[in-house]
Amino acid sequence: MMLSLLRPLLVFFLSLLLLLLLPGTQGWAPGYSNGFHYQDISNGNGNGEIYFNGVRLLVESPQPSVLATRGSSVILPCHYHYEPEPSTPRRTRVKWSWLPANTITEPASPEDLAKETEVMVTMGNRHRSYGSFKGRVRLRRSAPGDMSLVINELQLNDTGRYRCEVIDGLEDESVTVDLELRGVVFPYYSQKGRYHFNFFEAQQACRDQDATLATFEQLFTAWEDGLDWCNAGWLADGTVQYPITVPRDGCGGVDLAPGLRSYGQRHRLLHRYDAFCFSASVKGIVYFLKHPTKLNFTEAVQACASDGSQIAKVGQLFASWRLKGLDHCDAGWLADGSVRYPINKARSNCGPPEPGVRTFGFPPLFLKYGVYCYL
Template sequence: MLSLQRPLLVTCLHLLLLLPWSHSRILRHTNGFHYQDLSNGNSNGNGKDEIYFNGIRLHVESPQHSVSATKGSNVTLLCHYHYEPELTTPRRTRVRWFWLPAYTNTTSPETFARESKVMVAMGGRHRSYGSFKGRVRLRRSAPGDMSLVINELQLNDTGRYRCEVIDGLEDESVTMKLELTGVVFPYYSHEGRYHFNFFDAQQACQDQDATLATFEQLFAEWEDGLDWCNAGWLADGTVQYPIRDSRVVCGGKDVAPGVRSYGHRHKILHQYDAFCFTASIKGTVYYLKHPTKLNFTEAVQACASKGSQIAKVGQLYAAWKLMGLDCCKAGWLSDRSVRYPITTPRANCGPLEPGVHCFGFPAPSMKFGVYCYEQMI
């Protein structure tokens, strides 16, 4: 008897699957989002069935496409979500913030795979990751507000941020770019031109309170007037140089001005200069008033005696570009170079153009002034 029931059960199930409404059914998920599967003769022309949404819709938005901030400051990246139609009761949603460094190729199909987590939050629980740990929080100023607050911005925080809101099977996201206000400066070794491989260049910029510049940062500086005839590493591993005035010794007189590129180079075997990027500083750079000129060792000690430290090249550039430091006196810096910042060109102050002018790397025994850096507490 049992053996006779089994074929009958299979036949009944088969008939149920053949009923017309079995091919045009509503798939109901526990999160309240509803879809209609129109797979019975309704394809998109590519042989793929279409799924139509006929319920609640999740929207994630931001009024920001690009955000500019200063190093050491706090910044808020805006992200809000809402539902259509509006809901009468709150729902448990999860938010994830991701970060893609500025030097990453955002057009690559592997972009998402290279994103790093910044924060994950659900309800009152949250977790931050990597260099963002302890520096980020959600603002939550109103229902649906998932804006990210980043404290104590660092040079390496620049890049693309993505806010993803998840509700059950639904997820939507929005992206924005974070940039720091700063200045790009060319930098070379005390041994001479073209002595940095890529990793040497990274370290050299870091030692001077800077980071390797991105192409976008170098291009913006070129638009602002930077003209430099020596090629340098950028953060993406390319080697480029900005030319405003075309000339024979800089790639050819008949070649159009612009940021010229050597493309990617071997990061260990090839050697060039560096283009560094620095942003505003949390402190003051000043020329030390001293009764006599100083050799390098005396210069370091003189700053220390004032409760300061000898300034780095990146700090001097930031003070010149962002704080208007103007001083027609050459002084030692921490890398044993001698430089001075000019915002208002004038006679007897070097070239008739603004900039941080450099005397190179004199012998440490030679006598100059010194630029000190006093950090804010």
């Protein structure tokens, strides 16, 4: 009696086991559906594309890189759509993340993904921003599928690679957009003389002058624009390099072609060099203070304060010279105790025949000069 009852059950389970072992039936279970279906990749176009419910998700950007100005707003374009378009809207989650400029490797490595930090996450009408981007970012949403990121009040440290990632169920597609700021690279050394900064001191020295350590790309662009400097300096990636447009003895030799001379990665605590700083547009105005007499450094600081401003920093002077056309032939004190002046229109009695920021170095603080103020 018992065997007659068990026999149908045994036949059912044996049939089920056989069905699971047949080709093409792996993972099948009766009465279960998760709402997603993926076609076999071998049935696709040979490029490893996976189709989601017979619909392909595409995420694109018409601009792989965007150039912007510090303090302004910028739009990083990102759009997604389906092929073919589904008959009903799908719920998607969008995440923007960021890889700072000084950590980008070329070509991109898997480690880059691990170093990315979240900027903004959104699902439907709900969204959340993070870190220094909190309150400064939003999605444009000008049309269906438009997930372009709007960043307000751009800061020096916002440069880098941004990833727009669209997640629909089990499908995840993304595109990257590089953000660069218009600016200027300038070499910077300590009041004590050449080669006194370790990496972290170089970082701080640039920050003190309203700048950041330059990236390799920024220094390369500056070299293309004619920057020639024979002293090695730290860059944001921890390498030490210097740009040469006119090969000569003592700067790699006359036999080497023009370019960036590199010492490679150096010990960030023990090795000491100068710095290459990057400064972008300033929101205020740098001006030469009209004063009846020349000033020592202490008097220069006070004179700017009495005029309702503050003594200008080196990065502010360079940015105003390069990006706003500041041109003045009088030497003046700056906040770090150096004396400089900016020339855009070369002329007699104003130094070399090409434009640039002329420097007197760090003279004794009791000497008398003019002063550049920042308002």
